[in-house]
Amino acid sequence: MQQAQRFLKLTAWGAIGLVTLVGMGAVVIRALNGLGVTNLNFIVPWGLWVAFYIYFIGLSAGSFLMSTMVYVFGFKKLESIGRLALFSALIFLIAGMNFVLIDLGRMERFWTVFVNRNLWSVLEIEIHFYVLYIVILTLELWLLMRRDLVVCGQGNDWKARICRILAFGSKDVSDESVARDRRIVRVLGIIGLPVAIGVHGGTGALFAVVKARPMWYGPLFPIIFIVSALASGSALLTFVLAFFAGKGMAKQERDELVLLLGKITAGFLAFDLLLLWSEFSVGIYGNIPEDLEVMRLILFGPFWWVFWFVQIIFGAFVPLLIIFLPATGKNPKWVGLAGFMVVVGIIGVRLNIVIPALSIPVLPGLDEAYTMLPAPTQAFTTYPPVILTWLNRFAILAALGTFGIFGLIALRRLRGQEAYRFQRGLVSIGTAVAVLAIALFVLRWVGGTAVTTLGLGISGLDLTQTPIGGILGQTELHSFYIPSPNEWLSSAGLIGMAIIMFAVGYMVLPLESKEGH
Amino acid sequence: MNDTKTASKPTSLSVQESRRRFLSKFVSPVFGGLMAPAVESMEQETIMTLAEEPTTKVAASPAKATPGISPISGESSVIDQMLADLQRALEKRERGEKVRFGMAVDLRKCTGCRACTVACKAENMTPPEVSYNVVLEEEIGTYPNVRRVFMYKPCFHCENPPCTPVCPVGATYKREEDGIVVIDYDVCIGCRYCLTACPYGSRFIDLGKTYTDPPQPYESSASPEYGENRIRVEGGSPVGNARKCHFCIHRVYRGMLPACAETCIGRAIHFGDLDDPESVVARLIAERPSIRLKEELGTEPNVYYLL
Known part of the structure; x- marks a missing residue:
């Protein structure tokens, strides 16, 4: 059993390492060849990398805000994950910055942002926030680990050597010194709170100030960013604590903490959904063409599944179900899984914000005014039918249907049998997903440009005239951007690097050793 | 365009002068327009040698070349009138006064031939996926009562450009003295924030692509943009930078019209100083009903569309 587990672990890390290695190769290719390796163009100048940039900044700011709950507001229950939250904030901030770096047209000039200044630019203001934030983060983290670093530096192995270097010559292990550290951390946390809000609210403001894009423009956007950052930050901590961290804690304590974090995540997620509803309902009711078109593209465009499946079902609906259903909501593993789903689902949110x-x-007509889009991008309007031929679609529907029916039968059989609680939870969620997926396919079918994606082979039926499509307009929906292989690989490389950095840091640094508070 | 030659080669003045009079008197605007790119390519070398000279010096001499042509009313002389306008604007600049370059585009005269797009490509040597101007098309009505509207669209050089304040390094800015929105290729980091911020899609990203592989001379030689003679294929700026229309600033300060305005076969594109009430653009805007795009955003474009 133990051997099998170790083998699994090795395989997983080997896979992550390999992907990271290949991905970093892609980053090198991108650095050498410029932006030509991407599918970005003048219509969609920001793509996958910017989406990941705001995603990781969100994870970072969310984690940091969770840590302020401990160190500023004295929320003692979360004490044991305070350092972990700060550390993940640091790692993911670096990951976010890496994505900005590879997204620059002239990478070698990244440092000039500190020389050539335009203080009226939101982006420049953000850069200041990032610098301030990284300083506060590092200081806080160091002060919190200081005594543990001194303690662990007393050995003679490689770990002790690293600890000694990181302790920066500090030798004081007295309780007074720790109390002093905590006072400084509190002050830093108080300063850090508005900075973290500035970091992610400001990242939202990058988009919110662009009056050229009605979908972005508006005062709601920075708030949405902060709320979704909090949701993703707390979800990340739930996931990490449920499956990886917290080895030093009592099982009881750890389980309770996971459930608590799950509840916090659910709260933020629900609020995030409310904001999303507000944004879309007002936007669609308002019927400003540019705004409505974007929303149609999100809801019924070629990438409709990113919204419905990734963002709503996988990233919000199922996690909420898991956390609130009595069968699963009391099991820390389930809640941890819910956290993971939210962390992944937020990627969909970010993609749908940017692209x-x-x-x-x-x-109107700018895309056709001059045929300058490269072949792969232009060919993209015919992309969904190729991926999802009607046979494919039929297979998916059949599989989902079978799964749904069998799920319902299985649920009936399992009813009342306490021993199979876990299985019952699994089946009920699977069934819910299958039923929802079928419902969504139907929704997509009646929703607008279904001809190209889910006509199910029925010809001669103008589905653009169907109920929802009719309400939201009837023009064909195009997308001018699909990430190139290099964009995917580079992203995988940078994400893999962040994960490895996180794991290494977790192994080496005293991120959760118990100390007297 | 011939005025430039007079700037650099004063000896050939008489020849140039007579040829131009010939053009303006006897040749239809359409023919003149077709001639322009050809003449222009012959002048390419002249322009490049000029690039090193300070602009004020260059601007001074063509002024003497034009007074002979008095504005004649009628279509055939519109180019001459615009050239005269430009001379006055350049004189104003020499006196240290501000000008406000802008355009008046006559939508009735645009035939959608896209000579402007091609002329711009040839002049500024823009790579694939970069085109400082485009011609938008729209069909209005249904058959038999149908009409196609063509709309030439350069950068509007807005009075309140939304693209410049967002630049984190201040690489793009609106020039105080003539209102042209420019990009400093040596400063731009290529973040593309300005591309998202422009409500008119007037900004582009240079992805480092070329039309030919290996690049043929027509795209591997130096571009005259901003008088900087940059060679794109070497991988330096402007590759990876944002790029945009600059009203052919390198031509304008040598007394020439922007390539698109000069080439336009229907004379739909008028260029000049909007602050000069005597200029063709100012008069057209005053006389004809005109619109500017997306006025509700408060950008105050300096390109007017005459209806």
């Missing part, structure tokens, strides 16, 4: 808003040209 659809840009995919509607600012002037």
Whole structure:
């Protein structure tokens, strides 16, 4: 059993390492060849990398805000994950910055942002926030680990050597010194709170100030960013604590903490959904063409599944179900899984923030005015039917249907049998997903440009005239951007690097050793 | 365009002068327009040698070349009138006064031939996926009552450009003295924030692509943009930078019209100083009903569309 587990672990890390290695190769290719390796164009100048940039900044800011709950607001229950939260904030901030770096047209000039200044630019203001934030983060983390570093530096092995270096000559292990550290941390946390809000609210403001894009423009956007950052930050901590961290804690304590974090995540997620509803309902009711087109693209465009499946079902609906259902909500493993789903689902949120808003040209006909889009991008309007031929679609529907029916039968059989609680939870969620997926396919079918993606082979039926499509408009929806292989690989490389850095840091640094508070 | 030659080669003035009079008197604007790119390519070398000279010096001499042509009313002389306008604007600049370059685009005269797009490509040597101007098309009505509207669209050089304040390094800015929105290729980091911020899609990213592989001379030689003679294929700026229309600033300060305005076969594109009430653009805007795009955003574009 133990051997099998070790083998699994090795395989997993080997896979991550390999992907990271290949991905970093892609980053090198991108650095050498410039932005030509991407599928970005003048209509969609920001793509996958910017989406990941705001994703990781969100994870970072969310984690940091969770840590302020401990060190500023004195929320003692979360004490044991305070350092972990700070550390993940640091790692993911670096990951976010890496994505900005590879996204620059002239990478070698990244440092000039500190020389050539335009203080009226939100991006420049953000850069200041990032610098301030990284300083506060590092200081806080160091002060919190200081005594443990001194203690662990007393050995003679390689770990002790690293600890000694990181302790920066500090030798004081007295309780007074720890109390002093905590006072400084509190002050730093108080300063850090508005900075963290500035970091992610400001990242939202990058988009919110762009009046050229009605979907982005508006005061709600920075708030959405902060709330979704909090949701992703707390979800990340739930996931990490449930499956990896917390080895030094009592099982009881750890389980309770996971459930608590799950509840916090659910709260933020629900609030995030409310904001999403507000944004979409007002936008669709308002019926401003540029705004409505973007929303149609998100809801019914070629990438409709990113919204419905990744963002809503996988990233919000199922996690909420898991956390609130009595069968699963009391099991820390389930709640940890819910956390993981939210962390992944937020990627969909970020993608849908960046790309659809840009995919509607600012002037009608701009995309056709001059045929300058490269072949792969232009061919993209015919992309979904190739991926999802009607046979494919039929297979998916059949599989989902079978799964749903069998799930319902299995649920009936399992009813009342306490021993199979876990299985019952699994089946009920699977069934819910299958039923929802079928419902969504139907929704997609009636929703607008279904001809190209889910016509199910029925010809001669103009589905653009169907109920929802009719309400939301009837024009064909295009997307001008699909990430190139290099974009995917580079992203995988940078994400893998962040994961490895996180794991190494977790192994080496005293991120959760118990100390007297 | 011939005025430039007079700037650098004063000896050939008489020849140039007579040829131009010939053009303006006897040749239809359409023919003149077709001639322009050809003449222009012959001048390419002249322009490049000029690039090193300070602009004020260059601007001074063509002024003497034009007074002979008095504005004649009628279509055939519109180019001459615009050239005269430009001379006055350049004189104003020499006196240290501000000008406000802008355009008036006559939508009735645009035939959608896209000579402007091609002329711009040839002049500024823009790579694939970069085109400082485009011609938008729209069909209005249904058959038999149908009409196609063509709309030439350069950068509008807005009075309140939304693209410049977002630049984190201040690489793009609106020039105080003539209102042209420019990009400093040596400063731009290529973040593309300005591309998302422009409500008119007037900004582009240079992805380092070329039309030919290996690059043929027409795209591997130096581009005259901003008088900087940059060679793109070497991988340096402007590769990886944002790029945009700059009203052919390198031509304008040598007394020439922007390539698109000069080439336009229907004379739909008028260029000049909007602050000069006597200029063709100012008069057209005053006389004809005109619109500017997306006025509700408060950008105050300096390109007007005459209806």
